[in-house]
Each structure stands twice: as C-alpha cells, then as structure tokens.
Amino acid sequence: MKKIFSKLIVCLFTTSIAVSGFAVDARADAAPSANSGVSVSKNRIYGSDRIETSLKISQEGWKDGSDTVVIAQGYGYADALCAAPLAKKYNAPVILSRQDSLDENTINELKRLKAANAFVIGGTASLSDNVIAQLKDIDVDIERIGGLDRYETSVEIARKLGDSGNISNIVVASGAGYADSLSIAPIAASKGMPILLSERDVLPDATSSYIKGRNISKTYVIGGTASISDSLETSLPNAQRIGGATRFATNLAILQNFKSDLNFKNVYIAEGDGPAGNEFADALSGSVLAARESAPMVLIYKDISDDTASLIVSNMEKDT
Numbered sequence: 001m002k003k004i005f006s007k008l009i010v011c012l013f014t015t016s017i018a019v020s021g022f023a024v025d026a027r028a029d030a031a032p033s034a035n036s037g038v039s040v041s042k043n044r045i046y047g048s049d050r051i052e053t054s055l056k057i058s059q060e061g062w063k064d065g066s067d068t069v070v071i072a073q074g075y076g077y078a079d080a081l082c083a084a085p086l087a088k089k090y091n092a093p094v095i096l097s098r099q100d101s102l103d104e105n106t107i108n109e110l111k112r113l114k115a116a117n118a119f120v121i122g123g124t125a126s127l128s129d130n131v132i133a134q135l136k137d138i139d140v141d142i143e144r145i146g147g148l149d150r151y152e153t154s155v156e157i158a159r160k161l162g163d164s165g166n167i168s169n170i171v172v173a174s175g176a177g178y179a180d181s182l183s184i185a186p187i188a189a190s191k192g193m194p195i196l197l198s199e200r201d202v203l204p205d206a207t208s209s210y211i212k213g214r215n216i217s218k219t220y221v222i223g224g225t226a227s228i229s230d231s232l233e234t235s236l237p238n239a240q241r242i243g244g245a246t247r248f249a250t251n252l253a254i255l256q257n258f259k260s261d262l263n264f265k266n267v268y269i270a271e272g273d274g275p276a277g278n279e280f281a282d283a284l285s286g287s288v289l290a291a292r293e294s295a296p297m298v299l300i301y302k303d304i305s306d307d308t309a310s311l312i313v314s315n316m317e318k319d320t
Contacts, residue, residue, distance in 0.1 A: 040320050050074050050281035051096050055109045058093035061289040065114045068092040069140075070288075071131070072121040073099055077178040077280045078150035079122030081185070081195065082157045084287040086119060086145075088189035089161060091292075094285045099127060102134045115140055119160075122146045122153055150175045151197050151204035158194030158210060169218040170211070171195045172203075172236060174227035178280040179247035179272055182287065183254045183299060184222050186268075187261065189291035193220070201229045203236075211237065223250055247272055251299045252308045263294045264315040272299025 045060050047053040051074050058066075070087040072080030074096030087094050093113070097106060110118075118135055120127050123146040135142050145160060147153040154175070161167060171188045173181045175197030188195050196207050203211075211219075219236040221228050224243040233239045242257050244250040251272065255262065268290040270283035283299060290297045298308060 040316075045286070050285075051098070051103065052105060053282055054094065054096040054285035055105055057285050057289055058095055058109055058113065061292065062093050062113060065112065066092055067115065068117045068119070069110060069113060069115045070094045070119045070121065071097055071102075071127065071135075072284070073097065073126040074281050075099070075278065076126060077278065077284070078175065078197075079126045079146065079153045080284055081150075081173075081175075081178055081181040081280075082154040082197065083119075083121050084185040084189040084284070084291060085192060085194055086157050086160055087288040088291045089192065090117075090119075092119070092288070094288050096281055096285055097127060097131060099125070101128070101130050107134065107138060110135075110138060110140065117141045117143070120144045121157070123148075147206065149204075151199075152206045154195060154197040155206045155210045158196060161192060161194050167192075167194060167214055168216060169193045169220070170216055171220045171222060172198050172207075172228060172239075173222040174198065174200065176200065177227070178284075179299065180223040180227055180243070180250055182272060182280055182283045183247070183251040183297070184220065184242075185284070185287040186290035186295070186297045187254065187258050189288060190261070190294045198228060198232065200227065201232055203232060222254070248299060248301075248305060248308070251297075252305065252311065255296050255298070255308070255311055259311070259315065261294060262296050262315070264296065264312065265317050265320055266290075266293050266295040267298060267312055267316070267320065268295055269298045269300060271301060273301035 045056050047056045068090040070083050070092050072083050072094055083094055118140050120142055132142055145156050147156050171184050171193050173195060181195055198207055216237040219239040221233045221239050221241040233241055242253050244253045268286055270286050271279045272283060273279060287297060
C-alpha cells in the first residue's frame with residue numbers, strides 16, 4: 001500500500017464508479033490509461049450523509065422504479081449485513097434509515113420508485129414501529145424480517161431466499177464485525193447465497209438448525225481465524241475459508257477466488273474502514289448495485305494495495 005488512491009486513478013487506470021459519502025463534486029469523465037490506452041469513465045455517487053447516499057444509489061440503479069425496497073438501519077450494521085442477497089432476489093435497492101423515522105427525502109424516493117412492498121430488516125430496536133406507520137401512510141405493504149438477535153435475523157433473511165431445495169451454497173461470516181460480510185455481499189447476492197452470521201467459536205443455535213435442515217454442498221467461511229475459528233470451520237459442510245490477515249486482504253482474496261464470475265466492466269469502490277469504526281454504510285447500500293452487474297466491490301481506506309490494483313488492472317476491459 002505504497003501510494004494513495006489517487007495514484008491508482010491517475011497513473012494506473014482510473015476506475016469506474018466510486019461509491020462514497022464524501023461530499024465532493026459529482027463527476028463523470030473519461031481519460032486514457034497511462035499503461036494500456038483504455039478509456040475509463042469515473043463517477044462518484046454520494047450524498048450529504050449515508051442515508052442520502054443510499055438514496056442516490058437507488059436513483060442511479062433503479063431509474064425506472066422498483067416494486068420492492070429493502071429498508072435497513074443505517075447506523076447499526078448487524079441486521080443489515082445479510083440483506084444484499086434478499087435485495088438482489090427482488091431487484092430492490094437497499095435504502096438506509098435512522099432507527100426512529102424515515103426522513104422526507106426517503107419518503108420522496110419511495111414515491112419515485114413507486115414501491116409497493118418493503119422488507120424492513122430487524123426488530124424495533126433497529127427500525128421502530130413509527131417507520132412501519134410511515135410506510136403504511138404511503139400505501140406500502142410491509143414485511144418485517146427479524147429475530148431475537150443478529151444471528152437469528154440472518155437466518156430469517158436466509159429463509160426468504162428460498163426453500164431447502166433451492167439453497168445449496170452458503171456463506172458464514174462473523175457477526176462481531178462488518179468488513180468480511182461487506183466484501184462477500186455482492187458475490188453472495190449475485191449467486192443467491194445467504195450470508196449467515198456466527199460467533200467465532202460457536203455456531204448459534206438458529207444458524208446450526210438452518211444448516212442441518214438443508215443439503216449444503218459448499219460453505220464459504222469468510223475471514224481469518226480471528227473471525228471464525230478453525231474448529232468451527234471444520235464443523236461446517238464442505239467448508240472453504242476465504243480470508244486474509246486484514247479486512248482488505250480478505251477483500252482481495254474474495255475477488256481472486258470469484259474472479260471468473262466477476263465482470264470488470266464496472267468496478268465499485270467504497271470505504272471499508274475508518275476512524276469511527278462504523279464505515280460500512282456506503283458499501284452496504286452499494287452492494288446490490290454491484291451485484292446486479294456481477295461487478296467487484298473493492299474496499300479501501302485512504303489507499304489501495306498494489307496487489308488489489310494489479311488485480312483490477314489485469315482484468316479490466318477496454319471501456320471500463
């Protein structure tokens with residue numbers, strides 16, 4: 001990680017679409033790559049905060065509207081982490097909200113989308129009954145999906161993806177942090193794989209029961225042993241660990257593992273770490289946009305590793 005992100009953009013290739021909450025001028029321009037001659041357009045999708053950014057992503061990806069939306073808490077990651085596969089199944093944007101109410105801009109976006117149905121993720125501690133009342137006031141049918149904790153919520157979301165015969169591959173990631181789930185979310189969504197949250201050493205009862213009731217042919221364990229222990233990994237059906245020493249190394253390992261499934265015509269970049277410790281929101285709301293195009297989601301903080309930059313450059317198309 002020798003040079004800041006701007007070197008990647010200016011000297012290596014620039015990139016396609018940056019998803020971020022940083023308040024700078026939106027732009028869309030094209031410039032030739034210094035080393036390959038390709039023409040690369042770049043665009044920033046952003047708002048004044050994480051909630052408005054999720055609305056801008058909705059406007060970018062669902063210009064013609066959407067019958068269904070997924071609404072998740074924007075300031076607590078636990079319940080929302082597993083929502084991307086559900087949103088992809090219903091071709092729905094992930095719209096973030098505060099716990100107590102939907103703001104006016106969100107209401108206006110739901111009206112623009114002509115949303116008739118909403119999945120509300122988590123219990124009342126995540127999104128209050130007032131949010132439900134606001135949705136009813138604009139004639140949106142609601143289904144709240146939640147459990148007693150984040151682990152049960154991940155299982156309840158998984159159940160909405162399909163019955164036991166439709167789900168053969170699953171993802172297991174730590175429920176104690178957001179980074180690993182964010183990295184795998186677009187790929188899990190594009191492949192219809194549920195993201196099940198777990199403790200490090202013990203599989204929660206709800207997760208264990210879900211897995212036992214299905215004929216799982218592949219389990220992707222995301223992150224290193226600090227996230228999911230070796231003993232837990234060995235207890236899972238046909239488990240394959242994808243992880244690295246850091247969240248960014250794990251992100252790279254995921255991109256490398258699923259490289260043949262990814263379309264590098266578009267590359268999405270979002271913040272995956274920061275001083276506050278809750279910099280998950282832009283990648284979460286952007287994950288479904290990436291999943292719709294089977295595009296990579298690259299997590300960064302201040303700079304990007306040479307290995308990740310090389311992976312993108314070596315796989316990008318002439319008009320990325």
